[in-house]
Amino acid sequence: MVSAGYAGPGASGSGSGTATLDTDTNLFSWNFSFGGLAGVELLAHFHLGAPGVPGGIELGLPGGSPKIGSATVGAGQAADILADLWYANIHTDHSPGGEIRGQVVQAAGVPLLPLSALTLLGVLLLGSALWLIRRPHFAS
Numbered sequence: 001m002v003s004a005g006y007a008g009p010g011a012s013g014s015g016s017g018t019a020t021l022d023t024d025t026n027l028f029s030w031n032f033s034f035g036g037l038a039g040v041e042l043l044a045h046f047h048l049g050a051p052g053v054p055g056g057i058e059l060g061l062p063g064g065s066p067k068i069g070s071a072t073v074g075a076g077q078a079a080d081i082l083a084d085l086w087y088a089n090i091h092t093d094h095s096p097g098g099e100i101r102g103q104v105v106q107a108a109g110v111p112l113l114p115l116s117a118l119t120l121l122g123v124l125l126l127g128s129a130l131w132l133i134r135r136p137h138f139a140s
Contacts, residue, residue, distance in 0.1 A: 013037040013090070013100045017066070019081075026078045028059075032088065032102065033066035039094025041065075046086050051103050058086060082106070 017032020030046075041063055049055025058077060061067050067088075073081065080086060084105045089098040 015065070015090075015100055015102055017102070019104050021073075021078060021081050023078065023082075026073050026075065027070055028073045028078070028081060029070035030088070031066060031068045034090060034100060034102075035065060037090065037092050037094070037099055039092030039099055041090055041092055042096065043091040045089055045091075046104070047089050048080055048085055049087055050085055051087075054097075055085075055087075061088070 013034055013036045015032055015034025017030065019028065019030040019032070021028050044061035044063065044067065045057045046059040046061065047055045048058050058080075059071055059073070062069070077086075081104060084103065086104040088102045088104065090100050091097065092099040
């Protein structure tokens with residue numbers, strides 16, 4: 001989940017969206033939108049940094065809203081994403097350092113399991129359901 005947690009001085013914008021990380025392949029995908037900026041968007045990036053702490057650029061983003069895309073990230077980057085250390089930053093002519101910022105955080109109650117674990121869980125649940133349906137029934 002991308003949560004808007006920062007707005008630069010005099011900023012009036014807001015935004016929201018989602019991001020996912022496939023922990024089997026390290027495919028990081030995002031879909032977020034924003035609007036109401038005090039300035040014109042110049043650049044946009046995902047940065048490395050704890051909430052409220054500025055950090056270096058990790059991944060560039062195309063201009064405009066919505067921002068929808070994906071990229072395969074390295075193992076270290078994936079670990080940082082899972083540790084809630086990435087944020088999206090929209091830089092404008094009003095606030096060149098970033099007018100709005102959204103921290104990438106894990107959504108409450110959503111477990112991050114590898115696709116292989118989810119597949120195995122699905123197979124086990126399906127097998128259990130089939131066993132229950134096919135087991136002999138005895139009259140009492």
